[in-house]
Amino acid sequence: SFSPGMFTGEATMLSGRRGLAQVRAGADSEVIEVARDDLLALIQTDSELSAIFMRAFILRRVELISRRISDVVVLGSPHCKGTLRVREFLTRNGHPHTMLDLDRDAGVQELLDRFHVTAADIPVVITCSEVVLRNPTNQQIADALGFNDAIDQTQVRDLVIVGAGPAGLAAAVYGASEGLDVLVVESTAPGGQAGSSSRIENYLGFPTGIGGLELASRATSQAQKFGAQLMIGTGASRLACGRTPYALEIGDGHRLPARAVIIASGAEYRRLQIDNLSRFEGSGVYYAATFMEAQLCTGEEVVVVGAGNSAGQAAVFLAQTARRVHMLIRSAGLADTMSRYLIRRIEDHPAIVRHAHTEIVSLEGNGHLERVGWRDNQSGQVETQGIRHVFTMTGAVPSTHWLDGCIALDDKGFIKTGPDLLPEDLAAARWPLARPPHLLETSRPGVFAIGDVRAGSLKRVASAVGEGSIAIAAVHQVLHE
Numbered sequence: 001s002f003s004p005g006m007f008t009g010e011a012t013m014l015s016g017r018r019g020l021a022q023v024r025a026g027a028d029s030e031v032i033e034v035a036r037d038d039l040l041a042l043i044q045t046d047s048e049l050s051a052i053f054m055r056a057f058i059l060r061r062v063e064l065i066s067r068r069i070s071d072v073v074v075l076g077s078p079h080c081k082g083t084l085r086v087r088e089f090l091t092r093n094g095h096p097h098t099m100l101d102l103d104r105d106a107g108v109q110e111l112l113d114r115f116h117v118t119a120a121d122i123p124v125v126i127t128c129s130e131v132v133l134r135n136p137t138n139q140q141i142a143d144a145l146g147f148n149d150a151i152d153q154t155q156v157r158d159l160v161i162v163g164a165g166p167a168g169l170a171a172a173v174y175g176a177s178e179g180l181d182v183l184v185v186e187s188t189a190p191g192g193q194a195g196s197s198s199r200i201e202n203y204l205g206f207p208t209g210i211g212g213l214e215l216a217s218r219a220t221s222q223a224q225k226f227g228a229q230l231m232i233g234t235g236a237s238r239l240a241c242g243r244t245p246y247a248l249e250i251g252d253g254h255r256l257p258a259r260a261v262i263i264a265s266g267a268e269y270r271r272l273q274i275d276n277l278s279r280f281e282g283s284g285v286y287y288a289a290t291f292m293e294a295q296l297c298t299g300e301e302v303v304v305v306g307a308g309n310s311a312g313q314a315a316v317f318l319a320q321t322a323r324r325v326h327m328l329i330r331s332a333g334l335a336d337t338m339s340r341y342l343i344r345r346i347e348d349h350p351a352i353v354r355h356a357h358t359e360i361v362s363l364e365g366n367g368h369l370e371r372v373g374w375r376d377n378q379s380g381q382v383e384t385q386g387i388r389h390v391f392t393m394t395g396a397v398p399s400t401h402w403l404d405g406c407i408a409l410d411d412k413g414f415i416k417t418g419p420d421l422l423p424e425d426l427a428a429a430r431w432p433l434a435r436p437p438h439l440l441e442t443s444r445p446g447v448f449a450i451g452d453v454r455a456g457s458l459k460r461v462a463s464a465v466g467e468g469s470i471a472i473a474a475v476h477q478v479l480h481e
Contacts, residue, residue, distance in 0.1 A: 007053075010060035013039060014224035016150030020071055020096070045124065050225070054130065059220060061094060070096040072145065076123035077102050078296055079368055081282020082135055087292060089090055089138050092189030092196075095234060138188060139251055142233025150231050153254050157181045159475055160248050160258035160380060162236045163399075165192020166461045167451025168264030169219040170468025172337070176226035178472065180479075184228060185250060191216030192266045193452070196288030196463050197310060198317035203337055203461055207265040213290070215461075231256075236265065241406040241444050248472035260446040260475045263400075263407070263415060267452040267459075270395025272305070274363050284369020285390045289314035294321050297389040302328065303372055305360060306393035306449055307334050312342035314391050314472075319351040326387070328358045328374055330394075360390070378381030398453045414455035417442055433481075438474040440467060446478045460467055 002008060002023070012019045013036060017342060025031075025054040033041075064070075072090065074097050076083030081136065090097045100108050102119065111117070117124050121134040131144050142148060159175050161168045162188035162194065175182045189195060197212035213443035220230065231250070238249040239261065247255040269287050277285065286293050289304075301324045305317045309329065314332070319325045327346065333356060334343050346352050361382060362373035373384040398413045408425035409414045416425060418439040440448045448468035452459050457467065 004428075007056070008052075009039075009057060010064065011057045011221060013057060013170065014145075014221055016290050017232065018068060018146045018149070021060075023165075030126070040225070040227055040297055043449065044227070044296055047154035049356035054221065054225060058218075065096045068098060069094055070098050072097040073111075074099050074123060074124045075102060075108065075117065075126070076100075079283065080122055084133065084138070084282050084292065085138075086123045086141065088290070089141060089233075091292060092191060092216070093147070094220075137233075138235040147232045148234075148435045153256060155181075156245050156257040156259065158258070158479060159183070159260045159262065159340070160185060160246075160256050161262045162197060162248065162452070163218075163264035163266050163451070164190040164220070164230060165190065165264060165451055165464065166194050166215075166219070166438060167266075167464035168191065168192075168262065169216070169223055169470045171262050171264065172218065172223035172228040172230075172466040172468075173226065173451065174365060174469045174472040175249055175475065176223055176228035178476070180472075180475070182223075182228040184230045185234065185236055185248065185256070186230060186232050187251070189216070189232065190220045190230065193269075194464075196290055197293075197313050198242075198289055198291075199313060201341065202309075207223065210225055236402050237325055238402055238404060239406050239447070240446065244446065246444075246447065256431045260326060261448070262471055263442070263449045263453060264451045264464075264470075264477070265399040265402075265448065265453050267396035267398045267414075268377060269306075269310075269393050270397055272360055272363075272392055274360065276363060279435050280363050280365060280369040280390075283367065284365060284388055285363070285392060287392060289317055289391050289393075291388075293391070294318055297322055299323055300389060301385065301387050302358070302389040302391065303328060304375075304391045304393065305386055307331060307337045309339055309342060311393040312338045312346060312389075315350065315352050316342065318391070319349050322351065325349075325351060325352045326385075327354045329354060329356050330359055330377070332356050355475075365392070391442070396452060396459065400453060406444065407449075412455075415442055415453055416455050417449050418454055438477070440471045441474060441478075445481075446475075448474065 013182050015388050102108055115132050125133040127144055158180040159182045161171050161184045172184050174181050191348040195212045199209045201209035211443055234251040237251055240247040245257045245259050246261050298321045302318055302322045303326045304311050305328045307329045315325050315327050357377045358374050361375045364371040371390050372387040375382045384414050400413050410416055416438050425443050442449050448471045450471050451464040
């Protein structure tokens, strides 16, 4: 309830999305409406009011999520990879939802009959306005919930950022806070790979650690506070770089014009070289270890593939609820690839078993993963276990397939920038300026690459954030050329 002098609103005031909660006056009342643009101007200019509003908005959104106050119902099964994808999309975007399990929850059949839905349609998303989405894409969900309604796609912006991982969000915060008109395009949800980390403990300023989802949520609110906009659910499909302003083509065919572009599209974990892998992705094979995935394997044995920090964080997190965690490591150990504090926790945890010089050779199951086979590459011995959950977090494949020859890449597909660009790279791109590319600038003037997608990057959250801030300094110079 609200008394005189109080204010309504939550995180949607920053994003421009439709609100989830409704307010009703119980008596004659006078309400003063503050337009979103005016509120943002106030937040950006008055530090004391900014702290009050931001804290209230964030806490209210947390309360909505914790109390499951939602305008969305998801019908599905925890064993369905489509259901997992939909729930992950909603959760990582901070949108509360009600999950109804087809196998367990009462009243599901009534909903199926009412909306003429069959089991073959799952996952099904039903909105408060009774829009029914059958096995929807991320973009269809975003459109139905009005995630991007406030965004003008025809406006020529100072800067368009591709990707909302730590690098992209940092660039959005610094760019928007310095007066640039910034739009961030993200195909899934803010946070990137870091957003799926259970806890990051070596990031400056968080001595007790911070969850990847929480870090992404805070950074998103911070960027929106300064006026940056996020377009969620649609990824970049092409960069038209033949002339300026550049045009970023997105999944629905629209083009977003921009005077400068920052590519922060990140990298994906390398897929296991198993013939039938695709059968089990989302149905036993996962590329993230969040609370949602952990719920699926409580009390069971799981496999974590990888030797980096992400794999270590996943193993420690899953060991809290799993009966046993098998870490499969292709090398002799973890010392060369993982932070020491994680190695100590893994070594001291009785539920984590390390298998050096080992890799997966087979996946078996009917519909869902049921058995995993792995081989010791020193002895040649193959072992098969009745394990239903594999978390793979190894290698890095850059998300650059959509660039289609527009930007110079190295032999692994990462984007070359600054001093790494050879004369022949610049000649092939017809570099038109007398000056050389800036430190993080690509073979196209005004197009920058930061974070995991950049050749030679450190693949760490802190370094990605640093690159985001550095790139903005160069963007200012380019815009004034």
